[in-house]
Amino acid sequence: MTDVSDIPDPASRPGPRPGGRSARIQAAVHAAVRELQDDAGREGLTVPAIASRAGVTASTIYRRWGDLGRLLADVAVEQLWPETPPADEGSFEADLRAWLEQYVDEMTSVPGRAMLRDLLGTQDHAMAGKCLTFCTQQIDVIRERALDRGEHPVPTIDIIDGVIAPVMFRIVFANATPVPEDVDRWTRTALQPR
Structure with missing residues (x-):
């Protein structure tokens, strides 16, 4: 399971990013999506599985992203962010x-x-x-x-x-x-x- 404290704060990247707790949640959820994709492929990507891996509630994911599709799109956008x-x-x-x-x-x-x-x-x-x-x-x-x-x-x-x-x-x-x-x-x- 991803430890939220081990994930770099995305607020340190250039451009507008959420700060504080919101940034840590986003980083943990994004990391959970990537880890689950690596471990179980696309079939392992469900909101409950992502929430469990990220250490957040499913309602947090639904409140912030609305559905799995928007979450996956958000992760994709972050992966496209030039390093x-x-x-x-x-x-x-x-x-x-x-x-x-x-x-x-x-x-x-x-x-x-x-x-x-x-x-x-x-x-x-x-x-x-x-x-x-x-x-x-x-x-x-x-x-x-x-x-x-x-x-x-x-x-x-x-x-x-x-x-x-x-x-x-x-x-x-x-x-x-x-x-x-x-x-x-x-x-x-x-x-x-x-």
Whole structure:
């Protein structure tokens, strides 16, 4: 069973996060979800099992998340939260390509696809919006770096529309893994100045 006192406080991460007891409960419940998935797969994910593993009551989970689907989407969003800034490879294009390679690998992995299913399985559109925010923030970091170097990078939205959108379409709607040649072509097209 997860000991709430052993879990790092998510409030220490950048961005808005609940503080104090609320943060500890969220961390314990999220950890319980991940542990149960590792131990018993998706079949082991029930609100009572998660509550027991997290050391909270089921009513706490229902009060905070409403249902299992929203809880799983919340865990997925947290797992998508970038741990580090994008690598600095020396230029906007090199930074972007390195980040895109990692992004595509993560999103097409088995855990990545499971996270996407969890996000799409909820009616809470704010969860999907958070994913777009994380992605946009990472590209913005790459752009800011490029601007500091005197480069003239394309707007973030061009990368979102030109590369991220077709990548996600292939993963979510075509249930396919975007091939590197396609990602390269989309990237070259998106990097063309308008």
